[in-house]
Amino acid sequence: MKRKPIKKHIIGDIIQFNSTIGQQQHLLVFFYYFSTYLSSLPLVPFHLNTSIIMPKIYEGNSVPISNAELATLIDAYPKPASLTEYSYGTAGFRYEASLLPCVFVRMGIFSALRSASLGGEEVGVMITASHNPEPDNGMKLADSHGGMLDADWEAHAVSLANAPTSKQTLVLMDTLIQHAKGHHPTKDGKLPKMVVHVGRDTRSHSPQLAALVIRAARAMGATVIDHGLVSTPMLHHFVMHANGHLLPNIIPQRCNESGYYEIMALSYAALLRTGGNRERLSTTSKLVIDGACGIGALKIEKFGQIFAMLQAEGSTKGLPLLHTVNYPGDGPLNDSCGAEYVQKQQLPPKLFKASGVSKKYMTSFDGDADRVVFHYEDESGKFHLLDGDKIAVLVTAFIQEEIRCIDPEEQAVKCGVVQTAYANGSSTLYLKNVVKTNVVIAKTGVKFVHAAAHHNFDVGVYFEANGHGTVLFGPKFYDFVAAAGARLRGTHRHDRANIALRRLRALPALVNQSVGDAMSDMLLVDAILFLKGWDLSTWAKLYNDMPSKQAKVKVADRTVISTNDNETAATAPVSLQTALQSAMDAMALQEGGNGPKPRCFVRPSGTEDAVRVYAEANSQRGADTLASEAMMLVHKLCGGVGSPPKSFLANSL
Ligand SMILES: CC(=O)N[C@H]1[C@@H](OP(=O)(O)O)O[C@H](CO)[C@@H](O)[C@@H]1O
């Protein structure tokens, strides 16, 4: 994908706040003011005691270490004999932690060279295995726009990770060095400046792996900014904001942890204030956050502190109380809790060390806090899940409604949603038929859905069913907002178009523009529910999900399975798709042609050593049957490991 710098738009910041972030560890001082457009608040100083850790900056060394010393470093961390080849999965390198030191040294070198190849733009390395179990780790690489590493550069990363010897690693490095020097020549013939941001999740092995990346990037002469414990989207946000020239100026630049909270909390508050004197429903007054025993639980606390200040200061009505459960150490990471467990198992999270928690309004994050799903227990004790598809529907309907208030013909900007094959069929139908928006299906993985949203739409909403997603605003959206701002100047603030404009203006700062972000998405959803006067049950009833089932099958080599472009059908092994199609046809017959056609597909996971199976039918029994059959077919035709999988129906007989 070609890098397109975002055009700057001078439309006046929606939120202009001068922030003086103290260098002391325990003092964060907010001095901010909202533009008169949003509110007539005077300058309000806030003093917040926090435990925000300032990043540790290792200044770049103008004299990098010699090739001989680099070779020694590379040789000290050889490729494990048990592994034939490292592959770059759905979201980067991801393996059992003990297999990773080799990759981490080489990716430290690689990230420095990636920064050089961009003429000194800053890039990032996030150490995490996201929703995987604690023993796994991995890395996500952030390019200078804050998004995932450029697809062309993935191949360089893989070659470097797999170079058999330090000598061959140095040869590959030299190609990248020449690339950087060729594209960005410097007067002294040296490499351009290099800056690498590093962040890590709460896994026990993340500090050692972080130390390796830092050491290798510094060996190249790069400046390293070590943010310590942060969520994945925070790291991506820092990188995007560090390269401020790529940001539209509707978004205030804040390249640190305090700035991250500041931007989101204040734009969220600005959005709430467009609700006038609206009161919060009692069912949404307290939001319980399942932190998956990971990083999100630690970070969400800062929002609670800012909300308490906003509450005390009295400018913003309707702030919810945040109650976090499942902190690091309360239980095993991502185990029986968190977004992955809740969404895949369709079960409520286990609440470690928390009792008497209200289950009316809950969210679950994943282990690196880039996914969020909502859920609740109704009066009869039944669990209801509101996944990424439901979020996509809520958010798209809201944004389109606001746009229509200004532009009823919807001529100015093209809105749409990107989903994957895992999107529930009911959500796709609802988006097309009721929300009346455009839907594109892309391959699984943020790098694909993000690219598709960017490519196809001016306002591109993407959410994977598992809750990873965001909304991307393109140049035409900013032009639209600027033109509307000029046209509506002087209109009353309670005029519907004026309200819509203020809402739309607040969004690009609230919604993380680099990647999906559990905290940002949670605040966005909460604000929309508040403005609509809805609770989770109203939202859940927009449409009924098709019953579905997801499962995993272990095979000896999952690369024997390949799929078509949007992953809805297997292309190898040849017999597999025919057998899956027969199973779907049989289920359709059994269901007597009622409702949408049953669907099932399989694909190799890009983050786990397993083949994923998805099935959807008009009854839960149908979905379970289809999933069981697909699992057995994968096991039989694709080299299943161990005994054949048991049918899901066995439990219910
Ligand atoms: C079905 C599913 O949830 N797949 C997830 C999972 O990828 P797999 O390649 O399916 O393992 O992890 C990815 C990274 O978080 C995420 O983007 C993707 O949606």
Ligand SMILES: [Mg+2]
């Ligand atoms: Mg994640």
